Amino acid sequence: MADYKNVAPVEGFDWDAYENGGQSEQSREAQEQAYAGSMNKVGDHDVVDGTVIAMNKREVVVNIGFKSDGVIPMSEFRYNPDLKVGDTVEVYIENQEDKKGQLVLSHKKARASRSWDRVNEALNNEEIIQGYVKCRTKGGMIVDVFGIEAFLPGSQIDVKPIRDYDIFVGKTMEFKVVKINQEYRNVVVSHKALIEAELEQQKQEIISKLEKGQVLEGTVKNITSYGVFIDLGGVDGLIHITDLSWGRVSNPKEIVELDQKINVVILDFDNEKKRIALGLKQLTPHPWEALDPNLKVGDHVKGKVVVMADYGAFVEIAPGVEGLIHVSEMSWSQHLRSAQDFMKVGDEVEAVILTLDRDERKMSLGIKQLKDDPWENIEEKYPVGSKHTAKVRNFTNFGVFVEIEEGVDGLIHISDLSWTKKIKHPSEFTKVGEMIDVCVLEIDKTNRRLSLGHKQLEENPWDVFETVFTQDSVHEGTIIELLDKGAVIQLEYGVEGFATPKHLVKEDGTQAQLNEKLPFKVIEFNKESKRIILSHSRIFEDAQRAEARAEKKAAAPRKAARKEEAPVIQNQAASTTLGDLDALAELKAKMSK
Numbered sequence: 001m002a003d004y005k006n007v008a009p010v011e012g013f014d015w016d017a018y019e020n021g022g023q024s025e026q027s028r029e030a031q032e033q034a035y036a037g038s039m040n041k042v043g044d045h046d047v048v049d050g051t052v053i054a055m056n057k058r059e060v061v062v063n064i065g066f067k068s069d070g071v072i073p074m075s076e077f078r079y080n081p082d083l084k085v086g087d088t089v090e091v092y093i094e095n096q097e098d099k100k101g102q103l104v105l106s107h108k109k110a111r112a113s114r115s116w117d118r119v120n121e122a123l124n125n126e127e128i129i130q131g132y133v134k135c136r137t138k139g140g141m142i143v144d145v146f147g148i149e150a151f152l153p154g155s156q157i158d159v160k161p162i163r164d165y166d167i168f169v170g171k172t173m174e175f176k177v178v179k180i181n182q183e184y185r186n187v188v189v190s191h192k193a194l195i196e197a198e199l200e201q202q203k204q205e206i207i208s209k210l211e212k213g214q215v216l217e218g219t220v221k222n223i224t225s226y227g228v229f230i231d232l233g234g235v236d237g238l239i240h241i242t243d244l245s246w247g248r249v250s251n252p253k254e255i256v257e258l259d260q261k262i263n264v265v266i267l268d269f270d271n272e273k274k275r276i277a278l279g280l281k282q283l284t285p286h287p288w289e290a291l292d293p294n295l296k297v298g299d300h301v302k303g304k305v306v307v308m309a310d311y312g313a314f315v316e317i318a319p320g321v322e323g324l325i326h327v328s329e330m331s332w333s334q335h336l337r338s339a340q341d342f343m344k345v346g347d348e349v350e351a352v353i354l355t356l357d358r359d360e361r362k363m364s365l366g367i368k369q370l371k372d373d374p375w376e377n378i379e380e381k382y383p384v385g386s387k388h389t390a391k392v393r394n395f396t397n398f399g400v401f402v403e404i405e406e407g408v409d410g411l412i413h414i415s416d417l418s419w420t421k422k423i424k425h426p427s428e429f430t431k432v433g434e435m436i437d438v439c440v441l442e443i444d445k446t447n448r449r450l451s452l453g454h455k456q457l458e459e460n461p462w463d464v465f466e467t468v469f470t471q472d473s474v475h476e477g478t479i480i481e482l483l484d485k486g487a488v489i490q491l492e493y494g495v496e497g498f499a500t501p502k503h504l505v506k507e508d509g510t511q512a513q514l515n516e517k518l519p520f521k522v523i524e525f526n527k528e529s530k531r532i533i534l535s536h537s538r539i540f541e542d543a544q545r546a547e548a549r550a551e552k553k554a555a556a557p558r559k560a561a562r563k564e565e566a567p568v569i570q571n572q573a574a575s576t577t578l579g580d581l582d583a584l585a586e587l588k589a590k591m592s593k
Helices: 015-019 025-038 107-124 192-208 462-468 537-564 568-592
Strands: 047-055 059-063 070-073 088-095 104-106 128-137 140-145 148-153 172-181 186-190 215-223 227-231 236-240 261-269 276-279 300-309 312-318 321-326 348-357 362-366 387-396 399-405 408-413 435-444 449-453 474-482 487-490 496-499 517-526 531-535
Touching (some): 059 088, 140 172, 172 192
Parallel strands (some): 148 186
Antiparallel strands (some): 047 059, 047 088, 172 186, 215 227, 487 496, 517 531
């Protein structure tokens, strides 16, 4: 219902004419002047203040004191969700009267016309202003302030990292203008600055009361690979990954999650109290204190491999309680190996407690003790003379190291590889990783090593060679290697002999060459040292000597004939002497018979 009490009657109104259905021209003009005088005088493109007199979801009706009210779309007021009837708003007059006689207003243009002055004013006065978050953009958000599109960096939205920017779109929030580029008319605003100012007072209050050992409630603010940042109500602290749990932690997310509220204890802080070290595991007893008091050396335990190193593996038998299995306790084998050859992180293993020190909180474990020591009954399993197959592990200049089974090693001396071959290095005979047949020659239980042989698996051919390569016997041979000291000769049956340079001279005076096939005479045979000394030159030298002896013997009768021509007295004497000798020889022969 309209309120008429403030409306004054028009002076000089002709009521008679009105009742008669008419009005004088003079009275009408007076009435129009009076009506016009009661209206505000406005012009197109002016910016004036108006009052909201009605509103719905689509439109806002604004009265500027003109003869008609203006209608403005509600979308122009979305930055201000608190708008209500009676509020004063600035409007831009686009047209005093359109074709329908309607007053055309714009709030958006009114804001824009004054916005640059107002935004500069807000920066200078550090004024808190309202803005409407329109949308997301690279690195932050676009905010409508006074009709200007301002930039809100992601780092300036809140004091804590923002994980979901979309939740802010469409919200009206308070901001401070922090930067203006006058040339490009760019505006940067911050919501974080308002929060920081509010939190600074709380922060000072919290910091002033900090003490080591104090337990506080905080909220998980951020999780990194090295620890967790906790918001203590305006001041942040860090729980290092090693202080999250008594057990090993590979990822802090295994222990806490974002926005989780947890109790923490203050471990340390610097003099200015800018860095605060917090602990979570310290709020629970150390696991070693809760370890079964009856656990002792020799007991079997089960656990999970949590860390691997070349020298061993750390096994967690209870949260925060670990034992070390040294690589030497993983196998009875004495070969140097890496712990990774036996297990990996995550493996469930059973082990035996070897040492236990509760005061030092240390424990050593072993897994080879779960199997019998192969050297306990070595004499029964591998008696002297027994034959086995072993794996070649490595070489030395003097022999081959082999492994019959895990933990049982042996050495085949180079001299026990072959009866006949002259082996300079074991690699000429076999290869690492190959299998080789062996015979146990000797057991050294103290040093946990067997003396083994390979050639002993066959009969000693030198017993036969002794009858074949007799001294002065001649055999065909091939020179297979020339050395400074002589040559190696390949004989039949795979036997090798040796000849010095002087015994390699041929009859024509030349030296025998590599791969040359010649007859050789055995001048020495040593069964014990398995050595045969040969000579080629002896063959023709001995023939020459024999020929010389034969010539000497043939020359003897001629010499005797010449003696017969000597005086008689001498012949008689000589004859007597020879006769006596013949008689003695005949007597000796008879006695022999």
